[in-house]
Amino acid sequence: MIGVFSNKRFDWPLLLIYMLLVTAGWITLFSTTYNPDAESWLSLEHNKQLFFIIISLVVGFMILSLPNSSIFYTLSSLLYLGVLFLVVITAFVGDETNGARAWLDFGFFKLQSSEFLKYATALVFAANLSKATPIEFNSEKLRTFAVSILILLTAILSVILQKDMGTALVFTAFAVPLYREGLPGEIIGFVLLAVAVAFLSLLISSFAILFFMVLFVVLLWVFVTEREFFKRAVWFYFAFILAFYFFKVVFGISISTDYVLISAYVLATLSAVVFGWLRYRASLRSMLLLGMGIVLLGLIKVTPVVYGHLPDHQRERIDVVLGRDIDPRGNAYNVIQSTRAIGSGGFFGKGFMHGPQENKLVPFRQTDFIFCTVGEEWGFVGSLFVLSLFALLLWRIINIAERQKSAFTRIYAYSIAGIIFFHVFANIGSVIKLIPVIGIPLPFFSYGGSAILDFTIMIFTLLRLDMDRNLQYEKIF
C-alpha cells in the first residue's frame, strides 16, 4: 500500500480535497447528533459514521492497491448486472423507509443497494460509451450509443421500482458525460429549457407562454442557419397571432388568450415546416427545432395538469419553491425550518455545537438536511467553505478527466463529477428552498454508510484509474 503513495502519478490534491470533505462532514454530523444522554455510544449516528468512514477508507486503499486497473473496465458489466440484480431484489424484499423500499437488512448494516448502482452504472456506461465516442448519429455508432442509453434507462427503472424518485433523478447526471462526448448542445439546452418552461407554467400560464415564445424565437435565430427560412417562420408567427386576435375581437369569440396564442403558434409552426420543406428544402435539424417548440408549448398546458394530479407531498414540495401560500406546518415544514435554521446562522454562524440541535427542529437533519447545521453553526463563511470544497472537488475531477488517454476513464470521471454535482445541487438546493425537495444525501456529509462507501469508492476508483492514465482500455480489450 505504501507503494501506492510513492507512485508519481498519484493525485494528492484529489485525496486531500476528499479528506477535507470527509472531515468537515463528520464534524458537522457530530455536532448534529451529539447527545450526552445517549444510552450507548454505538447508538449515536456520528460514531457509526466514523466506523463507516474507516471501512470506506480501508476499501478505498484496497482499490488503490489493486495491481491491475483494467478490471474496472473488464468487470464493469458484471458489477453492473450484479448490483442491478441486488436493486431489483431490494425492491421486492427490502425494508421500507420514508416511502422507498431501498434497504437490504444485513442485521448490523442496512445496505442501500441503489447507492452502488450509481457507481456500477458509471463504470459500465463509460466502458460502453468509450467505444462510440465522439457521439455521432451514424449507423455504426448509434447502436453503441443506444446501449449506453439503455444502461441508464434500466438503472433508472430499477430504482423507480424501489419507489426512490430522488435516486432515479440522479441518473440525469449522465447528461454531463454525454454532453462532453458530443451530444448536441441543443438537446441539453432543450431539456433545460423544457424544465424551465414547465416550472414557469406553474406560475402564470400566459406569462410563461409569452416568455417561452420570445425565448424560442431568439433561440431559433441563433441556431437556425437557414436565415431565409427563419424569416418566413417568424412572419408566420406574427401573421397567425394577429389573425387569431382579429377573429377573437371581431367575432367576439370567447376563447382565452392562452389558446389564441397556442393555436396561432401551432398553426404557424406547422405552416412553417410544410412551407420550409416545400420551398426552401430546409434542413431536418431546423424543422425539428421548430417542432420542439410545439412540445414545449404542450408542456405549458400539460404540466399544470400533471402537477394537479401529483401526490400531496410532492405537490407541496413544488409549492414551497414556487413560494405559494402553503401550510407551514405541513409537508413544507422541513424546508421552511431548514431555511430558517440556516438563516439563523448569520454571517459567522453560532459556532460549533451551538446550533439548536437539542431541539431537532429540522427533521432528517442528520441525513438530507445536514447542510442546515453547516449554515447554522458556521454561518455564511462555513457554507461558502463547503461550497468551495465541492467546487474544488469538481474542478479537480474534471481536470483529471481531461488528462486521460483513455476515453473510458474520462467518461467515468465526468460521470462521477455529474453524480456528485447533482447530489450537491439537489441536496443544498432543497435545503435553501431553490428547488423542490429531492431526498438524496449530501456527499460526505449526510449520515449513511452506503452513501459514504459509494462516494469513497467512486473517488478512489478514479484515483486508481488516474495512476494508469496512459493506458487506453478500450483499445486493449
Place this chain on the structure above:
Amino acid sequence: MELKLRKYLILAFFFLVLVVYAVKIFVIQLSAEKYQKRIYQNIVQEITLYPERGIIFDRYSKVLAANKPVYTLKVIPYRLNLIERHLKRGDEVQNFDTTLFLQILDIDKKEFEKRMAKARAHSPYSASDFMKLIPEEQAALLKENIYKFPGFYLEKHTIRDYPLHIGAHLLGYIAEVSQADIDKDHSYKKGDYKGKGGLEAYYDKILRGKKGVRYMLLDNRRRVIGRYHNGQDDILPQAGKDLKTSIDADLQAYTEWLLEGKRGAVVAIEPKTGEILVLASAPSYDPNLLTGKDFGTNLAKLLADKVDKPIYNRAIQAQYPPGSTFKTLQALVALQDSVITTKTHYYCNYGYHMGSHVVKCHHHGVDVDFHYSIQNSCNTYYCTVFMKYLNDSRFGTVHQAYDRWYDHMVKFGLGHRLGVDLPYEKPGALNDANGLKLVFKDTAWRAGRAISMAIGQGNISVTPLQLANYAAIIANRGYYYTPHLVTQIGDSILTYEKHTVDIDKRWFEPVIDAMEDVLKPGGTAPGARVEGIDICGKTGTAQNPFGEDHSVFIAFAPKDDPEIAVGVYIENGGYGSNIAAPIATLIIEKYLNTKIKEKYREDYVRNYKIDYSKVKPN
C-alpha cells in the same frame, strides 16, 4: 478538439449553480433576524401564565377582594382540519370526541360551529378563545379528557371574588382590556384584565403582577413535544402585591346596610391618620355581579339605570352644597381674622335682609351669640359675618377680602381634589374672586352677590369625602392627613402628607364646644345623640333645585380625643337632623362601642323612607 472545450462549459455550469447557491445562502443569512423571528413563531407556543391578582384586605386583615380560578378554553382551528386530513388518509389519530365535548361544555352543535367559525375567522393557525370563564369543576372534566379534543387547551386565569359583598364603589371591578386601553398603555395585551374604577383601577399596576410565559416546543403538526429550551426561557408569573386598606369591613357593611333605599354617601375618617374607615355610596350593588360570566349583562344593567346610578361613586364624585355644616368653617375663619370674637352677637329677625333680598332664618326676634349660632345654625349670623368679612377694609377691596377667605377655605381641602387613592375624584367647587367674575358675569361683583356662600349654598359644592375631611380637620384642631384607603402595599407601609390649616388652635375650642351642644337639647340634632359618647356635630339642610332638601351632617367623637370623623350626605333627606345625623351617630357608636345600645335608632334609619319619585332627575 471542439469537444475538449466543453470542459469549460461544464465547469462553468457547475460553478454558476454553486455561486447562485452561495448568493441565496447569503441572502437568507443576511435577513437572519426576520427568519429567526419566524422560526420562533412557528415552533414555539407561548402559554401565558397569568399571575394571581393582589388581594385587598381591610384594616383587620379581612379579605375584601380575593381570587377565584377560572379557565379559558383555547383552540387552534387548524389542528381540527389536520385531524380530518389524517382520518381521510387513514392514519391513526385520536379523533375528536364531539359528543363528550358538547356534553361537558353544555352547548349544542350549532353553538359549537358558531364558536369555531369565530375562531377560524380570528386566525386558523393561532390560538383563539373558544370559551371563557369556565369554572373549575367544568375545567377539571375538560382537563381529564383533553387528549380527546385535539386542538384545544386550557389556560388558567383568576377572576375576582368579593367574599363580603361590600364596598363595590371603593373596590371597583376588573374587566378585559379594550383596544383603547391597549393603545394607551402597551403593557396591556389582549385578554388581560384591568381594574376599572375603585382601588382595582387606582392600584391596577400593583395588583395585577407580572404575567409569565411558558414556551412549549411544537413539532410540524403543532403537537406539543416538550418544553422549548428546556424551560430555561420560561418566565414565572409574579403575583400582584396585596393591599392593606384602612377600611373597617364591619363598619362599611353596617353603613351600607343603613344606606339601603337611600341616595347619598357616607365617609368616615380616622382623623389622626387620614385613614378612611368607611366609604359608602348608595344605591350600591354586590361587587360580585361584575365578576364571571354575567359581567357584561350586569354591567350594562347597572349602567342603564340612569335614575339610581348605582355605578356612580357619590362619596368622591357627587358635588353637593355643604349647607349649614359649612358654618363651622365660616366661624373658624372669621375668628382667625378677627372679624368676630366669641363674644360677637347679632339680632336675628326672620333672616338676613339685603334690600329686597332676604336669606331666611327660622329664628326671629332673638339675639344670637357665637355659641348659639352654631348650636342652632343661624343663617342671619353667618350672613352678617360673611358680609362683614368681605367688606372689612383691613383686607383691602371686597375681592381681596374674598381671596383671603378663599385661601383659608382651600386649606380646608375645598375646591380641589384631596388626592384620595381612588380614580375619578371630583374637586368640588369653590372659585376665587376672579373665578367668581366669570360665574357672576360681573367683573365688579359686590359682596352681596356671594351672600349664599355664607351658609354653604350657591357657588360652593363639596364631595362627601371633603365633608368628612373637614370634620376630621375640626376634630384634629387644625390639620389633616391626605385621606386614603391603602395603608400597606405588600410589606411596605405607606406614609401620607400632613396638611395644616392656617387657623390657630385656640379658635377650634369654641366651635367644637358649640358642635357638642348641637346634639344636646336646644341644638339642631338632639335626637341623634348617643348616651355615653361625646359626639360633636353640625347639621346641614341643603337646598337644591331637584326636590326636597338634602340632609347633611358632619360629626366626630369622642370630643377630646377623636377617633372617628364622619360626613353623611343623604339626597333629599330633609333636615340634617332627619336622617343624616342619626346615620352619622349610629356609625360612630358602632365604631366606638361595636354595638348599638338603642335598637330603635337603627329601626328609625332603616324605616326612614324618602320618596325619590318626586325628585327631578339631574
